[in-house]
Amino acid sequence: MIGEEFADLLAAAQGGSEAAFSRLWRNANPALLRYLRVIAPGADEDIAAETWVHVVRGLASFRGDEQAWRAWLFTTARRRAIDLARHRSRRPETALDYATVAQLPSSADSAEAAMENLSTAAAIALLAGLPRLQAEVILLRVVAGLDTESVARMLRKSPGAVRVAAHRGLRRLAQITADAGVTL
Amino acid sequence: MPNIPQPQRQDEPVVTDADLAALLAGTTDAAPGLRPVADVLAALTAEPTGMELAGEAGALAEFRRQAGAQVPAQRPRRSSELRSRFGVKVGASVTAVAVVLGGGAVAAFANVLPAPIQRLAHEAIGAPIPPARHHSPSHSRTAAPGRSGVHGEPPARGGPGASRQARPHATPTPAAHGNPQSQGKKGNPPGEGNGKGGQGQGNSQGQGNSQGHHGSGQGQGNSQGKGNGQGQQGKAPHGPAQQGNPHKKGPHGSAQANGRPAGHPRRSVHPRPVMDP
Numbered sequence: 001m002i003g004e005e006f007a008d009l010l011a012a013a014q015g016g017s018e019a020a021f022s023r024l025w026r027n028a029n030p031a032l033l034r035y036l037r038v039i040a041p042g043a044d045e046d047i048a049a050e051t052w053v054h055v056v057r058g059l060a061s062f063r064g065d066e067q068a069w070r071a072w073l074f075t076t077a078r079r080r081a082i083d084l085a086r087h088r089s090r091r092p093e094t095a096l097d098y099a100t101v102a103q104l105p106s107s108a109d110s111a112e113a114a115m116e117n118l119s120t121a122a123a124i125a126l127l128a129g130l131p132r133l134q135a136e137v138i139l140l141r142v143v144a145g146l147d148t149e150s151v152a153r154m155l156r157k158s159p160g161a162v163r164v165a166a167h168r169g170l171r172r173l174a175q176i177t178a179d180a181g182v183t184l
Numbered sequence: 185m186p187n188i189p190q191p192q193r194q195d196e197p198v199v200t201d202a203d204l205a206a207l208l209a210g211t212t213d214a215a216p217g218l219r220p221v222a223d224v225l226a227a228l229t230a231e232p233t234g235m236e237l238a239g240e241a242g243a244l245a246e247f248r249r250q251a252g253a254q255v256p257a258q259r260p261r262r263s264s265e266l267r268s269r270f271g272v273k274v275g276a277s278v279t280a281v282a283v284v285l286g287g288g289a290v291a292a293f294a295n296v297l298p299a300p301i302q303r304l305a306h307e308a309i310g311a312p313i314p315p316a317r318h319h320s321p322s323h324s325r326t327a328a329p330g331r332s333g334v335h336g337e338p339p340a341r342g343g344p345g346a347s348r349q350a351r352p353h354a355t356p357t358p359a360a361h362g363n364p365q366s367q368g369k370k371g372n373p374p375g376e377g378n379g380k381g382g383q384g385q386g387n388s389q390g391q392g393n394s395q396g397h398h399g400s401g402q403g404q405g406n407s408q409g410k411g412n413g414q415g416q417q418g419k420a421p422h423g424p425a426q427q428g429n430p431h432k433k434g435p436h437g438s439a440q441a442n443g444r445p446a447g448h449p450r451r452s453v454h455p456r457p458v459m460d461p
Binding site: 013018021022025026029030031034045048052053056057059093104106119120123124126127128139141144162164166167169170171174177178 | 199201204207209210217221224226227228229230232236237240241242243244246247248250251292311422
């Protein structure tokens with residue numbers, strides 16, 4: 001999260017400042033990718049790129065604080081992921097197991113990147129094993145930094161349902177880690 | 185269904201909702217049973233890797249393209265759009281007004297407007313005077329003869345032949361509206377009162393009245409011309425014949441009594457002077 005500087009950065013980006021936009025992008029894109037790796041495995045980078053194109057086009061007219069900014073960003077990404085899922089359901093493809101793919105390094109000569117990504121990738125893989133709603137709620141609450149009300153609006157659930165899903169997901173995650181003895 | 189409490193396992197840590205809420209909030213001191221979960225969540229929010237920042241160049245290129253397309257082009261486009269819209273509106277308004285006024289003027293000079301509007305146009309721009317209503321000759325012939333004198337037309341004095349000639353003339357000419365010049369120049373007493381009154385037949389009573397107003401004193405000669413001494417003058421108390429002196433007007437009044445406009449007398453008719461009883 002950016003914090004108090006967000007309003008100035010947003011205004012500068014809306015005024016055409018590349019540096020300000022770069023700051024916004026670097027702050028949000030990793031979380032966006034991690035979220036997309038769970039809800040749209042294998043298409044995270046493509047959906048993230050499309051999301052940013054959409055955000056750039058609507059940046060001048062955006063009004064809101066950092067919570068609204070993140071909610072807009074992740075809502076856009078979620079809609080793109082849903083569209084992609086619908087498209088794939090019409091044209092089914094044989095997909096690899098995401099957990100296997102996510103733990104592999106993307107570039108063959110980047111061993112260091114693979115090592116630093118391993119813990120994060122393992123955590124994403126653990127979350128991907130949860131039920132969809134629980135995993136998504138935890139990701140939006142923890143990774144995206146959204147509050148319960150924002151997540152509820154985004155998922156079209158009640159705040160109570162979101163809270164229950166988060167707690168159930170955490171309990172289940174605790175159970176999994178306790179049973180498997182996972183250490184990251 | 186009875187709610188049977190399940191015995192808690194001795195090795196399973198107790199996790200409360202408050203602990204989970206604190207975990208979601210990112211507190212570092214998690215409960216002992218939640219430390220592995222806290223580590224997972226911490227890994228999810230770890231520092232970004234190089235791969236996660238690899239797409240920055242593409243995003244900046246898109247941002248640059250959008251910013252270059254939006255910022256400079258918007259301001260001039262607004263002013264030019266406003267100017268063009270205002271110009272189009274003004275042009276359309278001027279054109280509409282010109283079409284309406286021009287069409288109205290043409291219609292007024294063509295004398296096709298409704299009578300009240302035509303009168304206004306006459307007063308405003310000198311358009312022709314609206315014509316009065318026409319009565320078909322057949323209608324006037326079939327009307328009751330007894331009404332002739334009521335509206336001011338002196339009944340024709342002539343015989344049946346004379347009465348036929350004295351058809352009411354419902355179309356007033358400029359002379360019929362009391363234009364003294366046309367009457368005086370042509371020497372014909374304008375027969376407005378005559379033609380309308382239906383001297384012989386007395387059909388068009390309403391016309392006789394209106395014309396009597398306009399041409400009061402003018403149509404008196406007509407009644408004389410047409411009436412061959414046989415008409416009933418006494419039945420036309422309000423007509424122009426009563427207002428004026430029928431003997432003063434010219435001998436050509438009979439022509440107007442035949443329904444012709446003033447200035448176009450019918451020469452074949454020779455009026456006779458009528459003696460007052």
